[in-house]
Amino acid sequence: MKLRNNWYKADEGKHFVLTEKGKEECASYKYKTVGEPVDEYDYEAVKWSVDNGYVIEIDIPGWTKGLKGYEVVYYHKGKYRLSAGNPQIFPTRKAAEVYKKHYESYTWFNDTLVIEEVEYDGVPLSESKMYNGKEIVDKEHYFGLDAHEVGEYFTEDMIDSFMDLLLPACMRSDCSQIGEPCSSRIDENGKGRTTYSTFKKVDDGIWEYCGDCFRGENYMHGKDIPYVR
Known part of the structure; x- marks a missing residue:
């Protein structure tokens, strides 16, 4: 040490x-x-x-060398290998694909992203618990919200940790929102409003990720703010 x-x-x-x-x-x-x-x-x-x-x-119990993981990268000017955002190795290809799709949605980003297979050292993932045919995201299977899709299920202790990060923007069983704004969109009245990562409770100990929603709401709507180069 x-x-x-x-x-x-x-x-x-x-x-x-x-x-x-x-x-x-x-x-x-x-x-x-x-x-x-x-x-x-x-x-x-x-x-x-x-x-x-x-x-x-x-x-660390179960620590293993040479595990297979995935990185989302791009080659600036065709030769400089750069990570999409903070360098991160995803233990599942699905998480890498969701993150890639998210990063490609940035209007200011105009390079081509690729997913590359890499090796890393760590603890192999255990099998996920399931609810209604979907995997449940717990601490072990959480890779950052940008690597998770709207509609995925999260454990209640994950929601508790999110709500403890900052004073929540909203905290109800049908709408719990992380306190820090994550984006902005234009609503149907033409007003620009901030959005917040949002969850709603669907069963005991199970919450659904609703995406980034306006304060106090649990569904996504509105239009993206145009990006001017």
Whole structure:
């Protein structure tokens, strides 16, 4: 592990998990599970928690080298290989295809995107749970909203994490919206309005992704704002 700015970063293929000592002596870890990461960012740990033996670095179960993944890239001027947005390797081709389609929708983007097969190291995906014949997106199977389609199902804990990011733009069972605007469109009255990533509850613990909708609404409508070069 490496130390920087009072934080340890785990070596590749390793993460930090809670110890018995940490659970007993650290009040903030009292309700955590021994042998499991104490928070979402399991590849980092604050220096005092490591030095005091509250968390330790161990091998990530199931870590595998040489997994098959997919990258969405383009070749600027035919020779410079660039990632579409932030570099990201998708573990499924479907996610890469959805992301590619999303990125191609940007009116300012005029290069040709391709999906390339690459190798990466990590933990193989487990089989997704299903609802009404569709896969349910949980933390393990979430690759960023740009890689998920309108109509996909999400677990309730994923929606809880989205709503905790910022003060929600709307928070009802039929319309829960992430607080940060993600785009803008022109409504039927010719008014430009911001849109928000939106979800609606369809069953116990299951939410449907509605796309980016106007505040307080759970369906997409309106026209894209023209892009002027």
